[in-house]
Every structure is written in C-alpha cells, then in structure tokens.
Amino acid sequence: SQQGEEDPQALSIQEGENATMNCSYKTSINNLQWYRQNSGRGLVHLILIRSNEREKHSGRLRVTLDTSKKSSSLLITASRAADTASYFCATDEGWETSGSRLTFGEGTQLTVNP
Amino acid sequence: GAGVSQSPRYKVAKRGQDVALRCDPISGHVSLFWYQQALGQGPEFLTYFQNEAQLDKSGLPSDRFFAERPEGSVSTLKIQRTQQEDSAVYLCASSFSRAAPGGRYEQYFGPGTRLTVT
Numbered sequence: 001s002q003q004g005e006e007d008p009q010a011l012s013i014q015e016g017e018n019a020t021m022n023c024s025y026k027t028s029i030n031n032l033q034w035y036r037q038n039s040g041r042g043l044v045h046l047i048l049i050r051s052n053e054r055e056k057h058s059g060r061l062r063v064t065l066d067t068s069k070k071s072s073s074l075l076i077t078a079s080r081a082a083d084t085a086s087y088f089c090a091t092d093e094g095w096e097t098s099g100s101r102l103t104f105g106e107g108t109q110l111t112v113n114p
Numbered sequence: 115g116a117g118v119s120q121s122p123r124y125k126v127a128k129r130g131q132d133v134a135l136r137c138d139p140i141s142g143h144v145s146l147f148w149y150q151q152a153l154g155q156g157p158e159f160l161t162y163f164q165n166e167a168q169l170d171k172s173g174l175p176s177d178r179f180f181a182e183r184p185e186g187s188v189s190t191l192k193i194q195r196t197q198q199e200d201s202a203v204y205l206c207a208s209s210f211s212r213a214a215p216g217g218r219y220e221q222y223f224g225p226g227t228r229l230t231v232t
Contacts, residue, residue: 033220035223042224043157043205044223045220045221045223048220088156088157090156100145100209102157103159104156105156107155107156
C-alpha cells in the first residue's frame with residue numbers, strides 16, 4: 001500500500017518558474033528520498049534527507065523534512081523543460097530485515113512548458 | 115559502467131501463461147529489490163534479497179508470484195498463471211547493503227519490464 005500522499009497530483013508551470021511538490025507520510029522513517037521518473041530514463045534518485053535533517057540542497061533542488069508533521073517538500077528552482085517528469089517521494093522505514101525497502105507516494109506529474 | 119538492466123523490456127502474455135522477468139543488478143550490490151508499478155501509481159514493494167537470501171517477500175500479492183536470486187547476482191521474478199490484474203511495470207533496484215560502514219541507501223533502478231496480460 002502507498003505510504004502517503006503527494007500534492008499536487010499534477011503541476012504545470014512555465015520554464016524559469018519554481019515548482020514545489022509536497023509529500024505526506026504515515027509512519028516513522030529512517031530517511032526520505034525523492035525520485036524522478038520519465039519514460040526515457042526510468043526512476044532516477046534525486047536526493048535523500050535523513051530523519052534528523054530538516055533541509056538539504058542539491059543544485060536546483062531543495063528538500064525540507066518536518067518529522068513532526070510527517071511531511072516533506074521538494075522545490076525545483078529555475079525549472080527547465082527537461083524537468084518535465086513524474087516526481088515521487090519514498091520513505092525508508094528502517095526495517096532491518098528489509099534492507100532499505102522504499103514505500104512510494106503516488107507522485108506528482110510536473111510539466112514545464114517552454 | 116552498466117547500471118541495472120532488465121529483460122525483456124516489454125512482455126505480452128495471454129491470461130494463464132507463466133512469465134519470467136530478469137534483473138541484472140549493478141555488480142557488487144548485495145541488496146536487490148523488486149517493485150510493481152501500476153499505471154499512474156507509485157511503485158509498490160514486492161520482495162527483497164540480501165545476496166541470495168530472500169529476507170522479505172511480504173509484498174508479493176499472491177502465491178503465483180515467485181522470486182529467486184540463486185547466486186546472489188541475477189534475479190528472476192516469475193509469475194504463474196498470469197491474470198489481467200498483473201499488468202504493470204515491474205521494476206528491479208539494487209543498492210549497497212545498509213549494514214556496510216557508511217552504508218548507502220540510494221537504490222538504483224532498472225528501466226523496468228512492462229507486462230501486459232491480455
């Protein structure tokens with residue numbers, strides 16, 4: 001079953017604008033990860049934030065994590081047409097017998113218009 | 115510098131047929147995962163291997179699903195007597211063991227096998 005929800009389900013913006021996607025989850029986690037998926041390249045890991053971190057940056061990506069609210073956000077700045085894809089958050093609940101088994105949200109479909 | 119590869123990329127099966135989906139993980143990765151992704155949904159966990167040991171198969175939807183990794187490298191997901199509800203993309207991912215010092219958590223995904231059951 002899905003861990004939680006992402007919103008919005010779909011987002012359409014113009015190139016150069018910022019895009020913000022939100023993710024909520026239900027259980028305690030070890031870390032939270034964001035992945036991108038498009039038809040050409042499959043699922044690609046973007047960024048990981050550990051449960052004791054509140055914010056992390058990687059290039060044009062900024063991720064925040066609020067464990068008290070069980071929520072995370074992904075901000076993509078200065079978007080490009082190539083950012084068009086589905087974005088998924090995924091939580092690692094730290095089950096020792098399950099390696100780093102991930103529980104994914106339902107995803108946000110981002111469209112960046114040139 | 116190969117990533118995770120999966121074959122076939124596309125598979126069409128008639129209802130009731132058996133299928134076998136193959137995953138070649140990144141060399142040296144001890145952890146291997148299978149996920150099922152229905153259209154418009156996020157991937158859902160099926161099963162996990164650490165080397166050749168299947169440590170978690172709680173996500174397998176029925177006893178028609180079977181996975182193996184006999185030599186701790188290549189893995190095969192087998193679906194017997196396929197049903198229409200089995201139609202999905204099956205994703206394989208590999209990663210370093212979480213138990214390794216400075217353990218890595220990032221999973222590297224293959225391109226998936228799109229299974230269509232008619």
